[in-house]
Amino acid sequence: MSDRLSASLYRRRAAVLWVSAVALVLAGIGGLGVENRLVHGGFSDPGAQSSHAARLVAEHFPTAGDDLVLLLRGADPVDTPTTTTLGTELTRRAERSPGVRAATSYWTAGRAPSLRSRDSTIGLVTLSLSGDEDDRARTAERLVPDIRRHAGGLTVMAAGPAQVQSEVGEQTAHDLLLAEAVAMPITLVLLLLVFGSAVAATLPLVIALLSVLATRTVLNALAGTVSISVYSMNSTTALGLGLAIDYSLFILARFREELRTGATVREALVPTVRRAGRTVAFSALTVALSLVALLVFPQFFLRSFAYGGIVVVLTAAAGAAFVLPALLAVLGHRVDRYDVFARLRSPERRAAAPENGRWYRFATAVMRRPALYGGGVIVLLLLLASPFTRVSSGLFDDRSLPADSQVHRATQLLRDRFDAGALGTVPVVVRGAGRDLDAYARTLSSVHDVRQVTAATGSYAAGRKVQDPGPATLMDGDTALLSVVSAVEQDSSSGTALVRALRKADPPDGATVWVGGRAAEVEDSTAAIARATPAAIGIVVGSSLVLLFLFTGSVLMPVKALVLNTLSLSATFGAMVFVFQEGHLASLVGSPLHTGTLDATIPILTFCVAFGLSMDYEVFLLSRIRERYLRTGDNTESVAFGLQHTGRIITAAAVLVAVVLFVFAISGVTLLKLLGVGLALAVVLDATLVRAVLVPSFMRLAGRANWWAPGPLRRLHDRVGLRE
Known part of the structure; x- marks a missing residue:
């Protein structure tokens, strides 16, 4: 054929x-215009409790959202007449804008202390936006510049998830053009050096x-x-x-x-x-x-x-x-x-004859002392992998953008000058609570790290009622919203711990409870990834084992590939934690802001992509080794021959791929930086330590067993496997 x-x-x-x-x-x-059809977000599980809570809040309590937060600062304190007038006018203008369901500000909500900085220089406008994540990001992209044009003497800064998504989209498009501009000429020069x-x-x-x-x-x-x-x-x-x-x-x-x-x-x-x-x-x-x-x-x-x-x-x-x-x-x-x-x-x-080649001689030298070379590399990879035992999962936030980005500076002001509730409360939606709502609100207010709970029945702190019901509408039929103000930031391990504690609280009899908010989204997304990961690993491992068996006719070779790939990927994950989660050697990759967590989506994404790339090089090398072995029957010589004929190409390919991927280290978005650097490191480790040292060592120790398969599988391979 x-x-x-x-x-x-x-x-x-x-x-x-x-x-x-x-x-x-x-x-x-x-492909023209494809960039305009791609959407923001996609990190949350649409079937999770937090997603359902968000939908219920949008449906029943449209004024309760804080998708976009505007920080307004004038020359005078927030309570002066001039600042009050400008702040009120901007709030009304934002409220009338397309895509905005409701707007609440310090000046229109009874001068609530939570909407004012501690030094009284900044007032907040919180906006609830309509649509999905992409719609909200596009609304923010359009609305924020309009508010700034009509701000008068006020300085306007924007925070909130919609603004984060908007700026991430802009930064991503910029990074793509920059990466292409940098990668293409470098790649051409390297290809010229190779060929x-x-x-x-x-x-x-x-x-x-x-x-x-x-x-x-x-x-x-x-x-x-x-x-x-x-x-x-x-x-x-x-x-x-x-x-x-x-x-x-x-x-x-x-x-x-x-x-x-x-x-x-x-x-x-x-x-x-x-x-x-x-x-x-x-x-x-x-x-x-x-x-x-x-x-x-x-x-x-x-x-x-x-x-x-x-x-x-x-x-x-x-x-x-x-x-x-x-x-x-x-x-x-x-x-x-x-x-x-x-x-x-x-x-x-x-x-020159193949046996005089550098790769042939290198493979031969490794196979003279396979246990020494192979064992040394395994110890090195395990040391590199050890930081992964300290991994802490999270999701990207404003700190995924550069430190000088507008949304990061705005959000940092919220962290530094406002109470913790300014970064977002925890919405708890209850359906069918009836008269037990008061008791449930008291229970939630007594949970550790809860500062205050506001419900339709009043405000609560430390298990007791501290204020009568306010003017806010927190009840719609049999659906109630309890707004939980926490003493901790939602984008933290303490925030997710609080969500778990709130979910453990006994709900009212006959009621259904959904806990939402940013911390709940992190908790639910990481849980969804954990649930699906075994199936994903099963698909990757199972398909690789079957395909490599069909390719080689061996039982041992696919298992060997799986073990070695796992070793190199573990080392990659360890390095990602060491640099991006813990901040060591961060200057080598552009000094990204580290939050003490690693984005939960990246390890599994890196695993699937890097495992495929690793198998790529495995197949290239094994194809030449197997081709030679079928001719000579000499296992050791076939390994050296195969490495001689593919070592230079695999190394060149790995360097080129690593350069293309590492170019994303210049990205301003930590998520892309992490993915690019992680994949580049995985490719380099695989093409050098694994292909050049571990594969020859393992195949020398295994000898003719490399190509063994039990009778039934051998006969199966004879019928359906790939043959010369």
Whole structure:
């Protein structure tokens, strides 16, 4: 089949390239405007208690929301006539704006102390916005500049979840353009260093461009039916560029290798498509199945990475397996034209036997003392992994943006100059409480770290009623809202501990209770991720074990790959905690603000993507080892041979992919910075310590057992497995 495919690609190379050119143009057109169709948010579980509480608050108590918080500061204190007039006018203007359900401010709500800074210089306007997360972010994006234009002598700063989402969207779009501008020239220079030839260096970028544009078109189409996160565009670009380079390097290396043996262009395409092309297809399937695991999570932020990632993997593989061979058929020996390093390579070096290669000698040296080298690397990886035992999960907030961002400075003012309740109260929605509402409010007010509870029956503190009911409407039919003011910040471990305590409080007889708010969202989202993680790991591990067995016919090799990948990923997670959660060596990645937590979505996202990339290199290396082993039956020599023929390419591919990913370290959004740096580190560890040291060590110790399988599985592989 593969021989017929290579012959067909050779004969119809012009037609393939014309079709590809048309597809490239159509993809460029089809992807226009995709950025405007991607949405904010997606970190919460829509089926969680906190999400249901938010929907009930929006439905029954539209004035209770604090989606957007405006901080107004004038030259005079907040109670002076001038500041009062301006503050009241701005509150009314905000209330009349499209997308705003209600506006409450210090000047229109009876001059409540909680809406005034402790030094009386700043007054707050809290806005309840309509729609979903994306609608609220777009309202904030439109409303805040309008309020600033009409602020008179007041300085206006904006905080709240809608403003955070709005500024994250702007920063993400800026970071994507910056990353592309930085990554593309660096990648081209590195490709030139790898191949020497200017012609060969540009081919992977052609495949990457085709892959990324095709993925943008698919995302544009999908955005009309499902919610897709704004972050997916950044990940799609990085992954598409990285994998297109990976797959193209492997195809190009095999084609040039065959040409150097004296084969014609047509003859060189046969083993290139049969072996390298098949390996690319198999590797892409492995990566795609790893990304499928993200679909089991309820948060559309994670599912968005699956949508974009699966498409970009498959299109990158298709481009490398079909379009690139057609290009090579046209270029032939001209693929080596404009070799800028030709004079630096002697004919003797080009003709050197494999056993004289550096990778061959390195693998042989490792296999002489496999326990020493392998054991040393395992100890190192375990040391790197140890900080992960201290991981503390959270969700991103304003501190995910740069320290000089407007929303971060505004929120920091809320932390520093206002009571803890200014950062958001904990809404508790009760349905069917009846006369027991007073007793339930007293119970909640006695919970540790609760400062005050306001309900339709009055205000409570320390288990007793301290104030009669106010003018606020906190009852709608049989649905009541209790506003819990805490003594701790919601974006903290103390905040989530408070939510757990509130949920443990005995509800009124016959009533149903939902606890919402930011801390509850963090608690519910991390719990949802924890519940879905076993299924996701099962999909990744199960598919990898099955596919590697079909590829190798071995039982031991898939298990070995699983164990080694887990080791390198654990080391990556440990480094992420050490740098991003605890703040050590943070200056190396742009000094992001650390909050003492690690975003709960990133470890599982890193696991699925990095595991797929690791299997990518595993398949590349094993394909050459297995090919040699089937010819010679010599396990040790086959490992050295395989590393010699793939070590340089895997290392080059890993460096290129790591550079593309590490470019996101310059992102102003900590979430992207964390993801890019984490994936880059995982790729580097896998391509160096794992592929170059642990794989040869393990395969030397296992010997012929590497290729063993019990009789029934051997017969199964003979029927359905991949064979030469």
